Amino acid sequence: MAVVKLFGTWLSPYVYRVIWALKLKGIPYEYIEEDFSNKSPLLLQYNPIHKKIPVLLHDGKPICESTVILRYIDEIWPQNPLLPADPYDRAVALFWIKFADDKSHLLSKLYRTEGEEQEAVVKEWLEMLKAMEEHALIGGKRFFGGDEINMVDIAFCMVAHWLGLIEDFAGLKIFEPHKFPRVSSWIQNFKSVPVIKDNLPDTDKMLGLLKHRREMLRSKSN
Amino acid sequence: MAVVKLFGTWLSPYVYRVIWALKLKGIPYEYIEEDFSNKSPLLLQYNPIHKKIPVLLHDGKPICESTVILRYIDEIWPQNPLLPADPYDRAVALFWIKFADDKSHLLSKLYRTEGEEQEAVVKEWLEMLKAMEEHALIGGKRFFGGDEINMVDIAFCMVAHWLGLIEDFAGLKIFEPHKFPRVSSWIQNFKSVPVIKDNLPDTDKMLGLLKHRREMLRSKSN
Known part of the structure; x- marks a missing residue:
């Protein structure tokens, strides 16, 4: 049987995308935790362009980009x-996956910015939530693709879990459930899927690390 | 027979990606030129999220994002x-397509920036060219996928045609063929494919428009 290895870090939403996909498929794999501050020679060898996790290794061959x-x-x-069978439905799914991916940078921007710059990032978050609410989650669906979780749900994981953490950390309130009722229901549906619920990063540990990073950034800029 | 329509503008590399793909497949289509400054109600209806070209309409259903x-x-x-048959080769192709797409914003940034900001953009261009030269075009291939043009070549069209135009316009020299011999050969191979050669935007018309836009931007900022 082919050997599957995943190089990741315990808090990255990009890595969780891959973990969930492997678990939804029932594929056993070996997980290798990478050190942010001291990247392994193997990671640099497997992803020489971006030098980033996640990297999936299948039969010795690396695949990069979540x-x-x-x-x-x-x-x-x-x-x-994880994708619809119909080519048009698949194109619509790929559109939203690209949309989610193109907005991913907004997560770290939230806690790396302040003042007017942060306000602009918050505005982008609200536009993203509005697009999800008014265009992607219409028709009374449990998930983006209908009754079952698929790749679009996985791609939007930042909204379901990481955004709330960053809000707590940064003292912001962006996601107000009554303003985005469909997104709110979707978050509940998404986080009630056993594979998702049972595989999420520890909140306290993540908040602790974010505080540590912020202090590091501030001490560097002083 | 299904009706295929393409909403575009005559100078956009994103639109040319779609034109070439349709022509390489031999698919007849109706082309609808959109006005940048006055977007049509149909475009806004078909691409409500981004309100951008290209939009492909197939049997009345819109697909967005090139x-x-x-x-x-x-x-x-x-x-x-337009993609390799082997799943691993396909993943590698999709990696480079995403890479090219993620760098596309560098094109307009080149002529919208000045001084230090422009230097940073030039640095990113050089890193992109280096990645293409040292990682994507190795092994004496005519094209990214081997002997035939595929989706990766189409995705990198900015480098093959639009970069040179922007260099002329902005008075910059980023791409030096002797520093990137593989990329240089690839550009020649790419632009010798009849479907590409016969379907490129007019250089003089494009330079004229860029000059007009720059003047508009400057008059706004004054």
């Missing part, structure tokens, strides 16, 4: 498909 | 495939 890894996993292991 | 459109075209019309 959304590319998700597509690969779905093609190699077709059970519990 | 790389999503390319995937859709390749699935609907399988002749002259």
Whole structure:
């Protein structure tokens, strides 16, 4: 049987995308925790362009970029498909996956900015939530693709879990459930899926690390 | 027969990606030129999230985002495939397509910036060219995927044609062929493909428009 290895860090939403996909497919894998501050020679060898996690190693061959890894996993292991079978529905799913991916930078921007700059980031978050609410989650669906979780839900994981953490950390309130009722229901549905619920980073540990990082950044800039 | 329509503007590299893919597949289509300064109600209806071209309309259903459109075209019309058949090779191709797409913003940044800010953009261009030269075009290939043009070549069209135009316009020299011999050969190979050669925006018209836009931007900022 082919050997599957995943290089990640315990708090990255990009890594959780891959963990969930592998678990939804029932694929056993070896997980290798990378050190942010001291990247391993293997990581640099497998992802020489971006030098970033996640990297999936399948039969000794590396695949980089979380959304590319998700597509690969779905093609190699077709059970519990993560994309719709119909080509048009698949194109719509890929549109939203790209949308989610293109907005991912907004997460770290939230706690790395202040004042007017942060206000602009918050505005972008609200536009993103509005697009999800008014265009992607219409029609009374439990998930983006209908009754089952798929790759679009996984791609939007930042909104379901990481945003709330950053809000707590930064003392912001961006996501107000009554303003985005469909997104709010979707978050509940998403986090009630056993594979998701049972595989999320520890909140206290994450808040502790964010505080540590902020102090590091501030001491550097002083 | 299904009706295929393409909403675009005559100078956009994102639109040319779609034009080339349709022509490589031999798919007849109706082209609708959009006005940058006065977007049509149809465009806003078909792409309510980004309000941008290109939009492909197939059997009345809209598909947005050039790389999503390319995937859709390749699935609907399988002749002259634009992605490798092997799942791992396909993942590598998708990695580079995402890489090219994530760098696309560097094009307009080149002529919208000055001084130190422009120097940072030039540095990013050089890093991109280095990655193409040292990682993507190795092994004596004519194109990114081997002997035939594929979706990766199409995705990198900015480098093959638009960069040179912006260099002329901005009085910059970023791409020096002797520093990137593989990229240089690839550009020649790419632009010798009849579908590419016969379908490129007019250089003089493009330079004229860029000058006009710059004047507009300057008069606004004064």
